[in-house]
Amino acid sequence: MITFPNAKINLGLNIVSKRDDGYHNIESCFYPIPWRDSLEVMEAASFAFHSYGLKIPGDTSSNLCVKAYDLLKTDFDIPPVEIHLLKNIPMGAGLGGGSADGAFTLKMLNDLFSLGLSDSMLEAYALQLGSDCPFFIRNQPTIATDRGEQLEPIDLDLSGYYLAIHNPGIHVSTKEAYSGVKPKESEISVSEIVQRPIEQWKELLRNDFEASIFPNHPEIEQLKKEMYEAGAIYASMTGSGSTVFGVFEDEIAHTEWKSFELH
Template sequence: MLTFPNAKINIGLYITEKRADGFHNLSSCFYPVGWSDALEILPAETLSFESTGIDIPGDASQNLCLKAYHLLKKDFPEMPPVRIHLHKVVPIGAGLGGGSADCAFTIKSLNSLFSLGLDDKAMQAYASQLGSDCAFFIENKPKYCFGKGDQFDEIAVSLKGKYIVLVNPNIHISTAEAYGSIKPKPANVDLQIALSQPLDTWKDAILNDFETSLTPKYPVLQEIKDTLYSLGAEYACMTGSGSTVFGIFENTPAIKQAFKEYMVWQGPLE
């Protein structure tokens, strides 16, 4: 079975408080975008995992795809071994949720491949055990997210027909680095209300808290954002805990050579 785990962006991200368990509560809108990995899972005689494309740091045996398999195997011991091949395209440490998407799509693929009978709620419960935003990619549609990023409400936000440009300056910002410099505080805007307003009102109303702490260390983030606005973006922002910055446009922009030294993905929004 071949699937294409896609990235997401955060439209607004407010870190509101540190929890007793060490995690943080947040407020954000998660929105799926088309930048995707490729994930193939096939029945096999022995369990194996391999990756191509962008190098994935760390021990391959600890990859989230394998963790997802082992988690389901505990409850479905009859599930046979599989061969997992992940072709990594979405940059790592980029605020795009690529690893979380790979994890969630592994769960969905195994559920379909072996007829496990899990509904979305059940798959979300498994996914949430492996990462705060993994569960989002089960339904994979725009959501208002809160808690530690694993609780969702429906939200009437549609950017269908708009065009997005994602720019990654080849900087890896770890979650630990990003959260280590953040100072939680109550959001100064009701994000759900702000998102209900026209897109051209978002620029000064909807922010990412990580920009305040990370931009001084990585000024290129502000430079990219400014360039996106100069090219005609209606809204631009850093996504997640960095380092990708996105711009939303009414029409296909002429970015030409503006970001030739960076990783860029662009395409229509659904």
Template sequence: MITYPYAKLNLGLFVTGKRPDGYHNIETVFIPLPTLCDILEIVPTPRQSENIRFTHSGLPMECDEGENLCIKAYELMSQRGELPKVVIHLHKQIPIGAGLGGGSADGAFTLSMLNTMASRPLSATDLHSIALNLGSDCPFFLMDIPCFATGRGEMLEPLSLNLKGLYVVVVNPGISISTGYAYSQVKPQTAPFDLRRIVTTPMEQWRNQVSNDFEKIVFLQHPEVERIKNDLYALGAIYAIMSGSGSTVFGLFDSKPDIKGLFSNMFAQVYPI
């Protein structure tokens, strides 16, 4: 079985409070970007000795086995019911530690695939609960539609948001941002705007309202990330913002831009939405 775990983009991100459990409450709009994806294959192999064997290719993966969300997904699912022994192969194409949710997507897609192989498949509610144990934004990748997210990012409200026909330029400078550090530096406050309402307004109005609380922190430490955002606007972006806790920045365009000669030595690609 082969699937294609896709990246996500954040249209705005407000950190609204610190929770008793140590996490933070946020408000954000998640949108899926299926044209930027990993390739995930899971094959039942009953004759192997171990329950799970994991291999990977593509972009380098530096996390150890205990941090691998595909392996964690198998372990969590196996606690709920019998699973076959499997080989999992992940071809990594989404930049890692970049604010694009690639690891979360891989974990969530692994859950979904394993659920089809389980002796007793779980309900959507139970699958959502396990996904949250993997990561705060993992439940989104079980939805596959734009969503307004609150809580840790797991409380999801589907949005009617049509961005078809637009192009997105995704630029990652290769700077890994620690999500924990970013949250430790941000000052939670009430969201200044209702993202659900703003994203229904003309996109030209988003620039001064649909913001990301992590930008000030990351831009201060890494001015080159802010320069990417400015360069995207100079290129003609209708709207540009850093995704998640960074360091990826993306810009939305109404026609396909030419980025040749720009963003050298960086991951920089143009995708249709």
């Protein structure tokens, strides 16, 4: 069984407040985009995990695909599997690629072994893997709140627009990203803004991490400016960086930027 886990972008990201558990409450719109990994899962004599493409840091046991299998193996009598992951989506880039891989592994195991898990049940398992993982179970435009795990589908369709996206290869740690933010309630919710005409987003839709990251990494801020200079209707850093995207009316030709038609 083969599937193609996709990335997501953040349309707006407000850091609303700091929680007692040390995490932050956020508000953001997660939007799926067609930048994909390739994931194959098959029954095998013994468990094995193989990765190709972009090098994945860390030990194999910490990979979310492996953790997804171990999670379901605890509750269900499923046989060993062999997992092959072709990694195309950059890691630590605000695109949710690892979270997608883990969530899609859960969905594949559910289908492969007819476990009968509903989307809600899969989301509960996915949350044990990470805050971003539940989004990729239903994989549709969604308003995310709290730590990012409270999900409310939103009627948002960017079909026909084009996305230019580029990861400049700058690593921004979560600690660095949060160190400069000042949590505050936004005057207009992300949910309300993204339902306005896209031409209004430039003045209203913010990623709060930009204020702390741009001074330390002016190359990322410059990339956002270049997106607007190239004609973007809206441009932003996604997540805690360092990937920047622009939404365009027409397909954009650039030697370094990836371009996709949105669906």
